[in-house]
Amino acid sequence: MSVNPENVIANLKDLQALTANQDGAQRLAWSPVWMQARAWFATKQEGLGFEYHLDAAGNRWVTLPGKSKSALVIGSHLDSVPNGGWLDGCLGVLAGLEVLRALAEEYQGEPPFTVRLVDWADEEGARFGRSLFGSSAFAGTATIAEDRARRDRDGNVLAETLAHCGVDIDRVAEARAEQANMAAYLELHIEQGPVLETMSLPLGAVLGTKGVERHAITFLGQESHSGSTPMAARKDALAAAAKLALEIRNIARKHEDAVCTVGSVKTYPGIVTAVVGRCEMTLDQRDLNAAVLAQLLLEARRASRQFAAEEGCTVEWSKIWSIEPIPFDAELIELCKEAIFEVAGASHTMPSGPLHDAAEVARLGVPTVMMFVQSLGGVSHNKIEDTRIEHLHMAIRAFDRLTAKTLTWMKQRTAAE
Numbered sequence: 373m374s375v376n377p378e379n380v381i382a383n384l385k386d387l388q389a390l391t392a393n394q395d396g397a398q399r400l401a402w403s404p405v406w407m408q409a410r411a412w413f414a415t416k417q418e419g420l421g422f423e424y425h426l427d428a429a430g431n432r433w434v435t436l437p438g439k440s441k442s443a444l445v446i447g448s449h450l451d452s453v454p455n456g457g458w459l460d461g462c463l464g465v466l467a468g469l470e471v472l473r474a475l476a477e478e479y480q481g482e483p484p485f486t487v488r489l490v491d492w493a494d495e496e497g498a499r500f501g502r503s504l505f506g507s508s509a510f511a512g513t514a515t516i517a518e519d520r521a522r523r524d525r526d527g528n529v530l531a532e533t534l535a536h537c538g539v540d541i542d543r544v545a546e547a548r549a550e551q552a553n554m555a556a557y558l559e560l561h562i563e564q565g566p567v568l569e570t571m572s573l574p575l576g577a578v579l580g581t582k583g584v585e586r587h588a589i590t591f592l593g594q595e596s597h598s599g600s601t602p603m604a605a606r607k608d609a610l611a612a613a614a615k616l617a618l619e620i621r622n623i624a625r626k627h628e629d630a631v632c633t634v635g636s637v638k639t640y641p642g643i644v645t646a647v648v649g650r651c652e653m654t655l656d657q658r659d660l661n662a663a664v665l666a667q668l669l670l671e672a673r674r675a676s677r678q679f680a681a682e683e684g685c686t687v688e689w690s691k692i693w694s695i696e697p698i699p700f701d702a703e704l705i706e707l708c709k710e711a712i713f714e715v716a717g718a719s720h721t722m723p724s725g726p727l728h729d730a731a732e733v734a735r736l737g738v739p740t741v742m743m744f745v746q747s748l749g750g751v752s753h754n755k756i757e758d759t760r761i762e763h764l765h766m767a768i769r770a771f772d773r774l775t776a777k778t779l780t781w782m783k784q785r786t787a788a789e
């Protein structure tokens with residue numbers, strides 16, 4: 373037995389040929405191309421003896437029943453952002469399918485534990501702005517009341533779009549039924565950042581997903597004539613915001629993995645002849661450690677008040693969104709490091725800046741770990757997204773080993789109970 377990475381690469385290329393145009397992958401969730409990708413995926417399971425069904429939130433589950441109902445779950449997502457790459461999400465699903473195929477072969481159709489593969493619905497949130505749609509419904513953290521009226525760019529309403537795909541928005545919460553018997557969750561994904569490439573490492577074990585604090589900050593000064601207002605008399609809201617945009621870099625640098633980003637700045641009145649009276653900016657701060665994240669926020673708030681005072685302005689904060697850091701399982705992280713070491717001869721652990729479906733599963737208390745494979749140039753959500761073929765081979769082999777190790781771990785845990 374054992375996985376054949378070539379099968380996965382061939383499937384990835386087929387899927388790309390089927391669902392990408394000259395601008396990249398177009399598997400936008402709930403779109404005809406996404407449905408086509410899923411129909412293609414269904415044909416890949418034919419004849420392998422798996423059971424499959426859609427749950428109430430549109431997640432697609434493929435099950436290889438084992439001697440025990442206790443289940444190891446492998447997951448990722450087939451949906452992509454518009455003009456996406458050939459690996460984001462689908463690598464994990466197609467590697468998972470190959471792992472299931474190899475396990476079915478090794479155990480003549482019945483492994484000691486049930487092994488399931490899930491293609492989460494709408495991980496990206498690229499169309500309706502609600503990321504992790506399917507996995508949050510599964511985890512019971514979905515906010516359907518707020519989401520049902522969301523519209524895409526063309527004015528389509530979420531509830532109606534789901535209905536076209538066979539998903540009844542009022543029943544989405546029933547996806548929680550899939551939580552039953554779930555003993556562990558594994559996800560393989562491209563890194564989507566430059567860390568592994570910078571370290572010349574193919575693979576990394578993921579420690580968890582960083583918590584996020586996302587805020588809107590508004591500096592209020594005094595709009596005034598650019599010609600008649602002396603420099604000393606100005607209340608320049610942009611000057612205060614600019615100081616903060618630079619200071620957040622110093623705030624982040626005090627912590628190894630912390631990141632802080634000002635992604636948007638708007639000035640009012642925003643004309644060439646006026647001192648800025650109002651400046652709105654956004655701040656996104658992330659770290660795996662909750663105490664560090666709290667410190668980042670505290671320091672940014674403090675700095676904003678100081679800069680506002682220096683520039684004769686006031687400052688107001690309002691929270692856009694936040695999520696706590698979600699650490700993965702310490703024992704599974706160890707198994708992931710071992711699997712990587714056996715294949716690559718070196719192992720590295722790292723937090724994930726982006727959120728993933730794995731975070732929703734881990735939040736439930738299901739032991740979870742992710743494996744990252746190097747992304748060339750750290751680029752993702754772009755048609756130039758790529759990973760070296762030899763690194764993809766290593767990733768698939770290491771992920772297969774992680775699966776085998778996790779099954780052994782489940783056996784030891786069952787024996788200990």
Ligand SMILES: [Zn+2]
Nearest residue numbers: 460461495561
């Ligand atoms: Zn992804």
